[in-house]
Amino acid sequence: MSPLDSQKPYRLIHDVYVLMDYGDTLVFNDFDITTSQMSVLRQLDTKIGVRFTELSKRILRSKSAVTRLIDQLEAKQYVQRVDDPHDRRAQGVLLTATGAKVRAEINKKHNESLAWRFSTLGDDEQLQLAELMDKLRAGLVDLLDLE
DSSP, X not given: OOHHHXXXXXXXXXXXXXXXXXXXXXXXXXXXXXXXXXXXXXXXXXXXXXXXXXXXXXXXXXXXXXXXXXXXXXXXXXXXXXXETTEEEEEEEEEOHHHHHHHHHHHHHHHHHHHHHHTTSOHHHHHHHHHHHHHXXXXXXXXXXXX
């Protein structure tokens, strides 16, 4: 495929991303939470803390951006900072019981919204799309040396 031809799938992926992100925003607005904050909540557990540096890698955001997100979520009492038991200088973050409850509510509404948004495709088409996106993601992770 020529570089010019590569623009079409890129534009389509970009446009679908923007539309999906907008749909996510509509769901998350009902809970007064941003897509970035939800990305953080998805990575957390109520028992095992995640270090800020690890969280930064998982959501592809700078450590300072993660710190701001944690500050915002902490103010809502959805997360709490914990000391890293292996490194006194490092901090981790845990999901609180309140955060777990809210995340479950958001996930329920989000899943309903996703089912509705993906209903434009049949089951086989959804499966084919997922397989192609998995293949593209794995290739990009490898090419961009993200693992």
